[in-house]
Amino acid sequence: xxxxxxxFTRDNEGWIVRVRMGxxxxxxxxxxxxxxxxxxxxxxxxxxxxxxxxx
Numbered sequence: 030x031x032x033x034x035x036x037f038t039r040d041n042e043g044w045i046v047r048v049r050m051g052x053x054x055x056x057x058x059x060x061x062x063x064x065x066x067x068x069x070x071x072x073x074x075x076x077x078x079x080x081x082x083x084x
Contacts, residue, residue, distance in 0.1 A: 035069035048072045
C-alpha cells in the first residue's frame with residue numbers, strides 16, 4: 030500500500046483495514062464490514078502526528 034488513506038479488504042476470516050502510519054503499515058482485523066468502515070473512518074480522521082526528531 031502506498032497511500033496514507035485507510036483501505037479495507039475482505040478475506041476468509043473477516044475484514045482487514047490497512048493504513049500506512051509513520052512509514053509502517055498498520056493492520057486492524059474486524060469481524061464485520063461496519064466495524065471495518067468505522068476503523069477506516071477513525072484512522073482517516075486522526076492522522077499520526079509528525080515526529081519531532083530530525084532525520
